[in-house]
Amino acid sequence: MADILVLYYSQNGAVREMAHLIARGIEMVEGATARLRTVPKVSTVCESVEPDVPMSGAPYVELKDLEECAGMALGSPTRFGNMAASLKYFLDGTTELWLKGALIGKPAAVFTSTASMHGGQETTLVSMMMPLLHHGMLIVGLPYSEPELASTTSGGTPYGASHTSGAMGEHPITEAERKLCIALGKRLAQTALKLNTGASA
Template sequence: MSDILVLYYSRHGAVRQMAHLVARGVEQVPGVQARIRTVPSVSPVCEAVEAPVPESGAPYVELADLEQCIGLALGSPTRFGNMAAPLKHFLDETSGLWLRGALAGKPAAVFTSTGSLHGGQETTLISMMLPLLHHGMVLLGIPYTEPDLLNTDTGGTPYGASHVAGPANNRPVSEAERRLCLALGKRLAETAVKLAR
């Protein structure tokens, strides 16, 4: 069984919910399983500030998770049109993998959640893509052959799955957003299997 790493940071739970939906999409593909991981919060001076093992939820990611996976789904809430600092802090620590080309040729996809409809979803998705491009990963989006991408009035972009959580961060993932998360996970797994051959 091959692993797709679904790596995320979530503060209010929306990105965590999306990660589990992407993982369900991954597991629609035979021979592939999702490995869900997260990153710890960081202090204002960018040091991990949580216990080495989370009290609940997904385990914290290790560099070995990136090396062992055949594909990566990366998720973060939006922070002023950019990925959240805890995820960026982790990615900044992957230069050893970059030097060895450990991620080159592996497929990757991204997903995000914002408080408002025009809250920087696409720039956040692109900000997550940039380090993946430096690693030589093959980036995947969501094609417009997915009907929900054309019809959604909530989240959903060709750059990756997205969700509008609302100003109080309590709006549930819509049906269209859910289907786009599933579609992204399935597309990532199908591509990873083809590239792994």
């Protein structure tokens, strides 16, 4: 089985819902399974974190989750066109894996949610790619063979799945956004399996 890590930070629930849709796409691929993980909220002033065990939802990620995975989907809400501090704080602590080359050659995908249509979706997605590229991961995006990518009037980019939530989170995930999340999960899992078996991608 190819164990695909779906690692996300979600403040109001939209990114968490996207993570579950991506996990659904992963598990539609025979031979692949999704491992959902999150990160604790971090204070950027004193770096204090929440309790060691989350009150509900996915467990907090550990370095071994990254080391054991065959691929990873990384998700965050946008913060001024960048990933949230909590996710960045975790990624900044992955030097041990970088020194070992533990993630080299593994496929990775990214996803995000923003309040507004032009609220920094694409820059947030690219900001999440940067540390993954430094780890030697292979970035998987969404090709235009996915019809929703060309027809969506909400979220959805070739860089990764995205959602436009509204300022108060009033917009539910649209059908196009939903399909693109699932498609991204499927593509990530298929790529991981091909890389694991040595088949041509």
